[in-house]
Amino acid sequence: xxxxxxxxxxxxxxSLSSSISLLSRYLSTFPQNxxxxxxxxxxxxVFLGVPGVGKGTYASRLSSLLGVPHIATGDLVREELAxxxxxxxxLEEIVNQGQLVSDEIIISLLSKRLEAGESKGESGFILxxxxxxxxxAEILDEVxxxxxxxxxxxREDVLLEKCLGRRICSECGKNFNVASIxxxxxxxxxxxxxxxxxxxxxxxxxxxxxxxxxxDVVKERLRVYYDKSEPVEGFYQSQGKLMEFDLPGGIPESxxxxxxxxxxxxxxxxxxxxxx
Ligand code: AMP
Numbered sequence: 359x360x361x362x363x364x365x366x367x368x369x370x371x372x373s374l375s376s377s378i379s380l381l382s383r384y385l386s387t388f389p390q391n392x393x394x395x396x397x398x399x400x401x402x403x404v405f406l407g408v409p410g411v412g413k414g415t416y417a418s419r420l421s422s423l424l425g426v427p428h429i430a431t432g433d434l435v436r437e438e439l440a441x442x443x444x445x446x447x448x449l450e451e452i453v454n455q456g457q458l459v460s461d462e463i464i465i466s467l468l469s470k471r472l473e474a475g476e477s478k479g480e481s482g483f484i485l486x487x488x489x490x491x492x493x494x495a496e497i498l499d500e501v502x503x504x505x506x507x508x509x510x511x512x513r514e515d516v517l518l519e520k521c522l523g524r525r526i527c528s529e530c531g532k533n534f535n536v537a538s539i540x541x542x543x544x545x546x547x548x549x550x551x552x553x554x555x556x557x558x559x560x561x562x563x564x565x566x567x568x569x570x571x572x573x574d575v576v577k578e579r580l581r582v583y584y585d586k587s588e589p590v591e592g593f594y595q596s597q598g599k600l601m602e603f604d605l606p607g608g609i610p611e612s613x614x615x616x617x618x619x620x621x622x623x624x625x626x627x628x629x630x631x632x633x634x
Contacts, residue, residue: 377465378497384472385502393426393482396625400505401426401482406591407510409579410521414533416616417486426482427475434467435459454569456578461493490587507594512605521576527561552608
């Protein structure tokens with residue numbers, strides 16, 4: 359392990375090396391405290407997918423269902439921006455142009471998040487928005503074992519609309535979507551409808567849009583995804599860990615199908631009947 363880390367760290371800057379060491383430190387405790395899902399699988403999962411596909415929505419639902427943290431690196435970046443900390447000026451420009459933040463910064467934010475989680479006794483994770491480059495995937499691979507990678511897919515003609523409709527409650531941080539998507543079927547291609555995900559009354563007057571959810575920036579984020587992040591799908595496919603999932607529509611249609619694909623549908627039924 360030490361030799362691999364040495365080879366991996368050699369061409370990197372000292373600050374990236376120390377961030378990777380921290381990441382390794384927190385993740386190396388995880389296998390002992392593994393969280394297993396009802397099917398006996400370890401839950402160190404990754405969600406991949408283009409911006410706006412719904413990674414946050416489904417990763418957060420699964421995190422509540424399975425009792426593991428949902429860690430979204432985009433949220434960590436936004437928290438850092440909002441904190442007006444030392445990195446925020448540098449980050450703001452990058453994020454608002456739809457570009458990727460450096461590996462050093464992302465890995466350092468992720469390590470800090472894992473450190474905070476460890477002190478609360480957290481274990482296992484569903485990562486969303488990381489890894490986003492082959493380099494990040496290699497680093498993650500060297501420091502821990504990923505058990506499953508879910509690649510969410512959605513037809514491209516609705517992605518922009520979904521991003522433009524996205525809203526966040528500035529108070530509680532929950533995500534909503536005001537877009538009402540209704541694409542008509544044509545030339546043998548089926549239509550698709552997605553109902554808006556509207557906020558409860560207490561959030562309705564506090565909705566804000568993300569600064570990087572404008573049309574030009576979303577297009578740039580999609581371009582960056584195809585250039586830098588899509589190869590990560592192949593990385594995990596070659597390891598036999600990739601599960602492709604085509605979203606058939608909005609949450610009511612997609613959530614039960616995703617649970618079925620993950621073989622967790624009976625678990626959710628049992629849990630809902632226990633709660634009812
Ligand atoms: P997201 O909420 O996942 O769309 O992320 C918002 C922004 O945060 C991205 O457009 C990037 O600028 C930055 N970001 C999030 N995760 C990463 C990552 N793994 N690597 C580099 N930049 C990231």
